[in-house]
Amino acid sequence: MTGTAVNVAEIRETEGAVSGGGNSGIVDGKGESDLPEGWTRATLGELGIEVQPGFASGKHNRDGNGVLHLRPMNITRRGVIDISDARFIEDESERRVQHGDILFNNTNSPALVGKTAWVNSDEPLAYSNHMTRLRPPAGIDSQFLAIQLHALWSNGYFKAVLNNHVNQASVPRKALLETTIAIPPPPEQRRIVAKLNEQLAHVESGVASLESAVILRRSLRHSLLDRYVLGRGEGPAPESLQSITQHKSAKFNYRLLPPLPRGWHWRIAKDICPLITSGATPEASLMYSGSGEIPFLKVYNINKQGEVDFSIRPTFVDRAVHEGKLKKSRILPGDVLTNIVGPPLGKSAVVPGTHEEWNINQAIVAFRAGGEILPDWLRFVLLSPYVINLLVATARATAGQFNIALSTCRELPIPVPPMPVQERLCGYLRSELSRLDLLNREVDVIASMPDDLRAALLHAAFTGTLVPQDPADEPASALLDRIRAQRSAAASAKSTRRRTPRTSKSAGDPGQGELPL
Incomplete structure (x- = not known):
């Protein structure tokens, strides 16, 4: 300011x-x-x-x-x-x-x-x-x-x-x-x-500068994620597409994917994730707020920083429901979550180890990373604007709401670098995004000032x-x-006009009415 x-x-x-x-x-x-x-x-x-x-x-x-x-x-x-x-x-x-x-x-x-x-x-x-x-x-x-x-x-x-x-x-x-x-x-x-x-x-000049800063910080985050998730800046290798282009998908045209650096490969999510499942929502009477046996995650529990925040309106289900009606949506620490109902899409996080088991509602999909991919790398991939836009292009839009099918998530193309590269890039992205989050918090503080x-x-x-006051005023x-x-005075004049009786005008009086012909 x-x-x-x-x-x-x-x-x-x-x-x-x-x-x-x-x-x-x-x-x-x-x-x-x-x-x-x-x-x-x-x-x-x-x-x-x-x-x-x-x-x-x-x-x-x-x-x-x-x-x-x-x-x-x-x-x-x-x-x-x-x-x-x-x-x-x-x-x-x-x-x-x-x-x-x-x-x-x-x-x-x-x-x-x-x-x-x-x-x-x-x-x-x-x-x-x-x-x-x-x-x-x-x-x-x-x-x-x-x-x-x-x-x-x-x-x-x-x-x-x-x-x-x-x-x-x-x-x-x-x-x-x-x-x-x-x-x-x-x-x-x-x-x-x-x-x-x-x-x-x-x-207002300060507000305009703040709005520019907000746009810039979003652009920085997006470009950072896409640059490293897609390996931009390194020479593209056509062979990175060889495996995935042999497959057909009703949702994605794999032949249009950009080539990745040498040693990287595009893979289909279901081939590298042993579990990809969506959640469900039980009757309200089966959910408990504040405390319970199994934490039940909703989209608002995934924050903008890509983390699970269960301090926001925590909801629980009991173990019988977790292992019965909701058994298909049981998830574990290390699973990667992303929301499939929006806007906004692209809220992704790794399930923390604060509870041994969790469950999720129908607006969330969980990916369980296999041996070829780190959970954190999968999280960054799902936060990438390029990958989010691939999902949005397949979405069904109803009354301004996007809905992504579970089958779409299973066919999603995922860029997979060698494991040492994943480890190095995950460390770099964590550090850089942490710095951006600090900047964002500072901008948010300043944004309250106007x-x-x-x-x-x-x-x-x-x-x-x-x-200052002027004594001469x-x-x-x-x-x-x-x-x-x-x-x-105006009210009195109006009242007088209402009270004055109408009088007939004399035709012979030149001062009133019409003059005689």
Whole structure:
């Protein structure tokens, strides 16, 4: 996060203030004593915020015909409008949002309802009935208000005031208008927005660097595995294909495999593994959480580092089930596991020796390495993106889920180097992947910082510590008094118009009605 002009130590001090629910860290109540000098509080209703719902349309197109129709997914979790998934509609109404308006997501899942974004579009845009357009009065900076409302969403305020429905939730108009916000003097609002935009740009720059690092670390891992599992960097030997190309497979075209280095050979999994079996899942009543006789592994027990982690929701079955209904999926320490249901595919691990016997569910296949191959080498092969892609190409896809057949696993081509080479490469891969895992943990720690930075910036913005106060600024209470006076005058004028009786106009009075012909 170098280049970010925010003090991380100060952020840590504010974490407690910004992590709570409700209006914590932004609006803590309706009193004025804890506000900076010149600030005040008011509800959206007291401010006379204009509230206008959008409209539904089932006739979307992606061809750009008509006007862009914004939907809840077009507001990101960071409070900006994203039109990468753009839908258009043919519509002649005037219900639009324009530059400077605020879009509030009034209907969504409980976790997402309340997302808010400031509209920065030169073209008027339509918006769905799950969105509400807000327009504040003069003196309330619309971007300042949008950022504060989105910050309230981040802190869980709208989750506390929503109405739950079937499969969704909504924030009623009344609850929205009763939302209390902190109001600085108008010049300070503009200073806060400018400073937030400047600092958040630093944060987003850091986020982009982190995302590049995440892509790079994945690429490094993949290239490392493929390079050494396939012996790349050494001269290919055509004879490495001679044995396997004599076989036929309904799943794989062995003739398309790349040649391996001299002394290496492509082998079929069933020829070098005396056991290849998939698991099964018994009735829920036969499984026990926490403790039992035989540990029962599920896909989530295989971690990204290629290890079995049985500390995650451990499940057990008793020995009678293990040796009865699940006897075909009994496995031993040293067996190599890989998942055959995904995404993601490619989670592989060697069964540890912490228990004498194990069992597995139906989403896992176990390979028992024979005398030609080390279990650790087989694990690295099954982690290789090249081999994973061979499996994916054979997968049946149903509702976005990949399923690999057990028969496919038995026909899987496996690169087999001489045993001394396997031992040397396994040691090298263990060392290099361990270093990458350490790097990954460091990146993960840094990846949590942007959320801390954003939270600290928002807390500072809405508690008066982001920018200095100017004693020359007119206090926000004066602004609020003017808004109230204007609303009262408008209401009185409207009431007077309703009470004034209609009178008939005299045709002879040139000052009223139509002039005589």
